[in-house]
Amino acid sequence: MDSFYKYHVFFCLNQREPGAERPSCANCNAQAMQEHAKKRVKQLGLAGPGQVRINKAGCLDRCEEGPTIVVYPEGTWYTYVDETDIDEIVESHLANGKVVERLKIDR
Known part of the structure; x- marks a missing residue:
């Protein structure tokens, strides 16, 4: 079956108490980075069914390695610092x- x-x-956009x-991840500008990725995917014409979907998530439970992104279907985990990443x-x-x-968590 095709995805x-x-x-x-x-x-991950999880926000913990002080x-x-x-x-x-929320303390690492995750919301802005998610919005940037969504905008960039649209600019490149990659958004939509059969292509790419950028979503918000709660805790992905890799907090100490974050901020984190996971790409499915292959399950590639990334961390990032800024828009360049x-x-x-x-x-x-x-x-x-x-x-x-260089950005993969599981190298």
């Missing part, structure tokens, strides 16, 4: 199918 999307991307034992993931992985090794 509805070629790539389904989830951005002083929590674990970090929060997001652009590289979008342009390399989502547009051209080439995993960005």
